[in-house]
Amino acid sequence: MRHWSRYETASLLLAGLATPLVLSVHTVISFDFAVAVLSGWHTTIFPPYFVAGAIYSGFAMVLTLAIPLRKFYHLEGLVTERHIDNMGKVMLATGFIVAYGYAMEVFMAWYSGSHWEAFMMWNRMFGPMGWAYWVLVTCNLAIPLTTLWSRKLRTSIPFMFFISIVVNTGMWFERFVIVVTSLYRDFLPSSWGTYRATKWDYMTYVGTLGLFTALFLLFVRFLPMIPMSEIRMMLPGAKITPKKAAEAGD
Amino acid sequence: MAAREGIYGLLAEFDTPGDLIRAAQQARKDGWRRMDCYTPYPVEEAAEAIGFHRNKVPLITLIGGLMGLVAMFLFQVWVSVWAYPLNIAGRPLYSWPAFIVPAYEWTILFAGLSAAFGMLALNGLPALYHPLFNAPNFRDGATTDKFFLCLEALDPKFDLAEAKKYLQSFEPVSVVEVEY
Numbered sequence: 267m268r269h270w271s272r273y274e275t276a277s278l279l280l281a282g283l284a285t286p287l288v289l290s291v292h293t294v295i296s297f298d299f300a301v302a303v304l305s306g307w308h309t310t311i312f313p314p315y316f317v318a319g320a321i322y323s324g325f326a327m328v329l330t331l332a333i334p335l336r337k338f339y340h341l342e343g344l345v346t347e348r349h350i351d352n353m354g355k356v357m358l359a360t361g362f363i364v365a366y367g368y369a370m371e372v373f374m375a376w377y378s379g380s381h382w383e384a385f386m387m388w389n390r391m392f393g394p395m396g397w398a399y400w401v402l403v404t405c406n407l408a409i410p411l412t413t414l415w416s417r418k419l420r421t422s423i424p425f426m427f428f429i430s431i432v433v434n435t436g437m438w439f440e441r442f443v444i445v446v447t448s449l450y451r452d453f454l455p456s457s458w459g460t461y462r463a464t465k466w467d468y469m470t471y472v473g474t475l476g477l478f479t480a481l482f483l484l485f486v487r488f489l490p491m492i493p494m495s496e497i498r499m500m501l502p503g504a505k506i507t508p509k510k511a512a513e514a515g516d
Numbered sequence: 517m518a519a520r521e522g523i524y525g526l527l528a529e530f531d532t533p534g535d536l537i538r539a540a541q542q543a544r545k546d547g548w549r550r551m552d553c554y555t556p557y558p559v560e561e562a563a564e565a566i567g568f569h570r571n572k573v574p575l576i577t578l579i580g581g582l583m584g585l586v587a588m589f590l591f592q593v594w595v596s597v598w599a600y601p602l603n604i605a606g607r608p609l610y611s612w613p614a615f616i617v618p619a620y621e622w623t624i625l626f627a628g629l630s631a632a633f634g635m636l637a638l639n640g641l642p643a644l645y646h647p648l649f650n651a652p653n654f655r656d657g658a659t660t661d662k663f664f665l666c667l668e669a670l671d672p673k674f675d676l677a678e679a680k681k682y683l684q685s686f687e688p689v690s691v692v693e694v695e696y
Binding site: 267268269270271272273274275276279280283284286287290294495496498499 | 553554555557558559560562568574577617624627634635638639
């Protein structure tokens with residue numbers, strides 16, 4: 267029992283330590299952008315907007331992984347429809363925070379009165395790479411934020427898998443839009459260019475997907491993806507009410 | 517644990533956590549101290565029942581975190597002020613606000629490592645041997661659906677025959693003598 271008690275404490279402490287880390291990782295990354303003077307990066311909305319975006323795409327990614335997993339390993343009793351429904355609700359909420367971030371970017375481009383900011387936003391929407399922005403708006407806002415209201419759709423497993431792929435695509439385009447469309451037309455027209463992915467870009471992209479998938483599948487194969495001892499704590503009969511325990515002490 | 521001879525303790529097997537806790541609380545009341553409960557999943561009340569209210573993991577985590585904080589902060593001070601002093605836009609060499617972020621990250625890193633390894637060290641893990649694995653019902657039951665109370669021979673109250681009778685009074689499934 268001493269072992270379990272220490273294990274539980276350590277696990278609780280690690281969870282507590284990881285929570286602020288979620289916020290710090292994304293705010294530090296967004297600070298890296300925000301300290302640059304480049305229009306489209308130089309903005310104070312980035313830290314909260316990156317954190318919300320991370321939770322949004324994080325939940326979508328978990329759904330993308332969990333839905334096939336519960337099917338192939340028959341975990342429908344452990345990863346229930348209620349979990350998936352609740353994840354849909356979290357995605358709806360964080361999706362609206364992300365929508366607010368996009369809206370604020372557009373608003374500030376106009377409200378700041380900065381020539382460069384306004385041009386960057388116009389170029390991002392209607393420039394040669396404008397299509398990427400509209401893919402982002404469609405995948406991150408238009409499709410999920412209209413459909414996730416419906417409880418019927420949130421509890422439909424094929425639909426939730428579809429929406430998770432859509433949001434993942436949208437969030438990928440968000441990063442693409444932030445990095446590329448801010449950078450390829452900066453202050454000096456003489457330094458303008460276009461971005462075309464090279465062979466190495468494609469190989470890195472496919473390679474990281476493969477590396478992640480390989481490590482994830484190894485994890486599922488060799489480590490307990492759902493700790494049995496934690497599931498047992500939820501069994502009927504495992505719960506001892508304090509009153510009952512006190513009575514037992516008499 | 518040094519190699520010993522003879523009896524390690526008496527192991528009583530129960531079917532439900534409730535029975536185990538009743539027995540453990542009574543044993544504690546009757547003055548038993550060297551004892552432990554073994555369950556397939558964490559049962560908080562069992563830790564309470566044997567008088568194990570607090571463990572040292574939080575303290576180790578705190579000390580580890582503070583060490584990480586101080587170490588990274590001092591490292592940056594050393595780098596910026598003594599080892600490689602650079603004039604960046606006329607700012608003072610000791611620009612402590614810029615040092616906070618790495619110091620914070622190291623606090624989390626050291627606290628996390630201290631929590632994980634501190635827990636293992638306090639538990640004496642990894643361990644290659646434990647006398648309780650000599651009990652056949654323990655090997656099968658402790659990780660599945662049985663609940664165990666062990667009265668250890670090191671307790672001053674321990675007397676093999678009396679302790680056995682004492683444990684039988686809780687009506688366990690079985691009482692087994694465990695050897696080292």
